[in-house]
Amino acid sequence: xxxxxxxxxxxxxxxxxxxxxxxxxxxxxxxxxxxxxxxxxxxxxxxxxxxxxxxxxxxxxxxxxxxxxxxxxxxxxxxxxxxxxxxxxxxxxxxxxxxxxxxxxxxxxxxxxxxxxxxxxxxxxxxxxxxxxxxxxxxxxxxxxxxxxxxxxxxxxxxxxxxxxxxxxxxxxxxxxxxxxxxxxxxxxxxxxxxxxxxxxxxxxxxxxxxxxxxxxxxxxxxxxxxxxxxxxxxxxxxxxxxxxxxxxxxxxxxxxxxxxxxxxxxxxxxxxxxxxxxxxxxxxxxxxxxxxxxxxxxxxxxxxxxxxxxxxxxxxxxxxxxxxxxxxxxxxxxxxxxxxxxxxxxxxxxxxxxxxxxxxxxxxxxxxxxxxxxxxxxxxxxxxxxxxxxxxxxxxxxxxxxxxxxxxxxxxxxxxxxxxxxxxxxxxxxxxxxxxxxxxxxxxxxxxxxxxxxxxxxxxxxxxxxxxxxxxxxxxxxxxxxxxxxxxxxxxxxxxxxxxxxxxxxxxxxxxxxxxxxxxxxxxxxx
Amino acid sequence: xxxxxxxxxxxxxxxxxxxxxxxxxxxxxxxxxxxxxxxxxxxxxxxxxxxxxxxxxxxxxxxxxxxxxxxxxxxxxxxxxxxxxxxxxxxxxxxxxxxxxxxxxxxxxxxxxxxxxxxxxxxxxxxxxxxxxxxxxxxxxxxxxxxxxxxxxxxxxxxxxxxxxxxxxxxxxxxxxxxxxxxxxxxxxxxxxxxxxxxxxxxxxxxxxxxxxxxxxxxxxxxxxxxxxxxxxxxxxxxxxxxxxxxxxxxxxxxxxxxxxxxxxxxxxxxxxxxxxxxxxxxxxxxx
Numbered sequence: 126x127x128x129x130x131x132x133x134x135x136x137x138x139x140x141x142x143x144x145x146x147x148x149x150x151x152x153x154x155x156x157x158x159x160x161x162x163x164x165x166x167x168x169x170x171x172x173x174x175x176x177x178x179x180x181x182x183x184x185x186x187x188x189x190x191x192x193x194x195x196x197x198x199x200x201x202x203x204x205x206x207x208x209x210x211x212x213x214x215x216x217x218x219x220x221x222x223x224x225x226x227x228x229x230x231x232x233x234x235x236x237x238x239x240x241x242x243x244x245x246x247x248x249x250x251x252x253x254x255x256x257x258x259x260x261x262x263x264x265x266x267x268x269x270x271x272x273x274x275x276x277x278x279x280x281x282x283x284x285x286x287x288x289x290x291x292x293x294x295x296x297x298x299x300x301x302x303x304x305x306x307x308x309x310x311x312x313x314x315x316x317x318x319x320x321x322x323x324x325x326x327x328x329x330x331x332x333x334x335x336x337x338x339x340x341x342x343x344x345x346x347x348x349x350x351x352x353x354x355x356x357x358x359x360x361x362x363x364x365x366x367x368x369x370x371x372x373x374x375x376x377x378x379x380x381x382x383x384x385x386x387x388x389x390x391x392x393x394x395x396x397x398x399x400x401x402x403x404x405x406x407x408x409x410x411x412x413x414x415x416x417x418x419x420x421x422x423x424x425x426x427x428x429x430x431x432x433x434x435x436x437x438x439x440x441x442x443x444x445x446x447x448x449x450x451x452x453x454x455x456x457x458x459x460x461x462x463x464x465x466x467x468x469x470x471x472x473x474x475x476x477x478x479x480x481x482x483x484x485x486x487x488x489x490x491x492x493x494x495x496x497x498x499x500x501x502x503x504x505x506x507x508x509x510x511x512x513x514x515x516x517x518x519x520x521x522x523x524x525x526x527x528x529x530x531x532x533x534x535x536x537x538x539x540x541x542x543x544x545x546x547x548x549x550x551x552x553x554x555x556x557x558x559x560x561x562x563x564x565x566x567x568x569x570x571x572x573x574x575x576x577x578x579x580x581x582x583x584x585x586x587x588x589x590x591x592x593x594x595x596x597x598x599x600x601x602x603x604x605x606x607x608x609x610x611x612x613x614x615x616x617x618x619x620x621x622x623x624x625x626x627x628x629x630x631x632x633x634x635x636x637x638x639x640x641x642x643x644x645x646x647x648x649x650x651x652x653x
Numbered sequence: 654x655x656x657x658x659x660x661x662x663x664x665x666x667x668x669x670x671x672x673x674x675x676x677x678x679x680x681x682x683x684x685x686x687x688x689x690x691x692x693x694x695x696x697x698x699x700x701x702x703x704x705x706x707x708x709x710x711x712x713x714x715x716x717x718x719x720x721x722x723x724x725x726x727x728x729x730x731x732x733x734x735x736x737x738x739x740x741x742x743x744x745x746x747x748x749x750x751x752x753x754x755x756x757x758x759x760x761x762x763x764x765x766x767x768x769x770x771x772x773x774x775x776x777x778x779x780x781x782x783x784x785x786x787x788x789x790x791x792x793x794x795x796x797x798x799x800x801x802x803x804x805x806x807x808x809x810x811x812x813x814x815x816x817x818x819x820x821x822x823x824x825x826x827x828x829x830x831x832x833x834x835x836x837x838x839x840x841x842x843x844x845x846x847x848x849x850x851x852x853x854x855x856x857x858x859x860x861x862x863x864x865x866x867x868x869x870x871x872x873x874x875x876x877x878x879x880x881x882x883x884x885x886x887x888x889x890x891x892x893x894x895x896x897x898x899x900x901x902x903x904x905x906x907x908x909x910x911x912x913x914x915x916x917x918x919x920x921x922x923x924x925x926x927x928x929x930x931x932x933x934x935x936x937x938x939x940x941x
Contacts, residue, residue: 368761
């Protein structure tokens with residue numbers, strides 16, 4: 126097989142056909158371009174979803190109704206959830222996957238470069254459907270991101286737009302995941318055996334498997350809502366022999382693995398960053414692989430722990446409780462491995478490491494509150510309270526988002542060829558971690574005291590904690606703009622980054638120059 | 654640049670920048686908006702929906718055409734072929750999971766929802782006449798009585814048709830492998846014919862069910878799972894038959910060699926997958 130020097134394969138029938146300007150981005154088949162678009166899109170959606178969160182927190186600043194009417198409030202919670210899950214966090218990690226997986230395994234590009242472009246360009250139509258649904262008669266879906274019937278069977282056309290947005294996002298992420306699985310299984314450089322792959326690739330292999338397995342199930346669930354709404358079926362209508370609880374089962378069969386679709390790539394990023402700044406190889410690589418796989422498999426058999434109050438038989442509740450608690454074991458393996466990697470390492474605390482350690486502490490805390498919620502008897506009290514909101518924001522924000530920041534700071538020098546502003550980066554971290562805890566830590570107390578989620582008003586006794594939480598939220602929101610400044614500064618200039626700016630970093634991505642050239646590894650490297 | 658000829662595949666084929674994906678995105682945006690407008694009774698809806706479908710078909714025509722052209726031009730080497738195989742396998746897995754949501758709904762209704770509604774508590778509190786029978790249109794059903802579709806009429810014939818079509822497709826594949834183009838063409842033609850007969854019988858069955866058996870999409874949970882499962886299956890048979898027709902056209906155009914015929918294989922895998930789904934449907938929807 127002939128190895129072709131840079132760009133030859135493009136040149137051969139399309140030498141005249143290299144678009145520039147905006148068309149470069151619209152038509153690109155380059156994994157780095159597409160990765161960058163994913164990352165920018167995800168940051169833009171993060172801002173949009175974040176503004177919705179701030180509307181929610183502004184309304185909850187004081188008891189009573191001030192800022193939005195209750196219906197808009199419900200639309201905000203719904204769209205905030207959908208946009209953050211499908212528009213911000215998932216695309217962020219797909220962006221990392223696009224940029225880094227070919228570089229990490231020594232591949233010239235993703236396996237299906239044209240389809241890769243489509244996976245990205247399906248996101249804007251979905252975002253358009255979701256955001257314009259705010260403007261149609263009846264407003265956007267106002268059911269929470271879980272879209273439970275019978276509420277969702279009754280709403281206006283905004284609900285239909287949300288259903289189709291979910292369909293399009295599903296097509297996008299299934300294609301993206303098939304691309305990632307195929308790239309990892311088929312495009313590794315000679316000698317790059319599966320157990321030599323960087324852990325980030327392993328976590329994405331497992332995540333992509335989860336996406337392919339559960340996104341179609343969500344598509345089925347929302348299709349049933351659509352036909353119940355408009356074509357007279359009775360899937361979720363007890364009068365017709367169906368059951369609204371059926372939706373919850375199907376949804377959470379998707380929804381629980383979805384939690385790990387978000388968390389597992391985050392584990393992968395942290396597993397790259399912590400060894401680099403500890404200047405030690407990752408402790409227990411093989412056990413990390415097995416633990417991640419176990420988490421993925423267990424994620425399929427624990428879904429009804431989201432539904433303890435729905436009226437399940439006690440035997441069912443007990444089964445789902447114990448199965449859920451089992452997940453703590455592989456997760457514990459991972460946390461201990463990260464700690465053991467740092468043990469007696471030669472640690473330095475650049476921004477990526479700070480975000481990783483922030484992740485480690487706060488994700489573990491979120492894991493513990495999850496363990497509390499896994500107990501049926503406790504959950505019956507805490508179900509749909511702010512304790513749950515606090516719990517999942519600890520794993521989603523301090524887990525996934527912090528890890529995405531760790532990855533962004535870690536790889537920015539590779540992407541841009543410049544070092545980012547370390548002072549501003551650290552400022553971003555400290556502001557984020559302080560305001561994050563200010564926002565969400567108090568919500569544990571609110572939930573324990575019984576404040577329900579998704580309600581725009583509350584009893585007077587909750588006023589102080591809500592005030593603290595709202596101030597924290599605005600602080601957190603504004604401090605995210607620091608990241609935008611850092612990223613833009615880094616793209617425009619700054620100290621030159623060497624091929625390997627982090628002296629403890631390992632892996633093929635650090636063998637190519639910074640910034641990584643447009644085409645890399647067209648001749649695959651040989652791994653010993 | 655290098656001096657290789659088009660017959661020499663690069664180490665891994667990376668396509669040139671392309672406008673197909675953005676065309677497809679536009680198509681799906683139009684399709685989705687059109688669907689939403691249509692079901693909410695906006696006059697413009699069907700036009701937007703139709704425009705979306707047209708753009709989608711156009712995109713698929715030029716994109717798949719380009720892929721066939723690249724394949725015949727020798728741009729795909731063994732490794733690209735391997736990628737296609739992995740991807741098709743995972744795609745079929747995702748389809749299996751899509752169907753399992755609807756099979757799950759059927760099992761849930763039969764094992765949990767219907768017996769629950771017919772329990773003594775529910776009879777006392779909600780619907781006194783609720784029964785634990787299947788097929789069941791739900792406790793509040795007030796339409797005319799209906800007769801479920803029997804398994805041993807058209808559905809059994811359809812089972813035979815699809816099983817036979819699986820055999821003829823494999824026979825065609827053997828023809829391709831041994832370079833017997835006549836056998837390949839005949840086998841494909843037979844497969845397509847059997848698929849189309851299946852679809853015609855399915856349409857006839859739906860008309861029969863609607864007009865004489867009184868089984869409708871609105872016939873409670875039974876009508877819902879019956880039409881959604883068989884309907885999505887029929888939709889997949891339509892896609893499969895369309896792909897087989899495309900493959901047949903490519904065969905007549907001289908495409909595919911005994912060594913290089915992934916397009917044929919992918920469609921064959923898909924056809925067998927649709928076949929297996931039907932067997933499950935036959936057993937759990939029509940028979941038991």
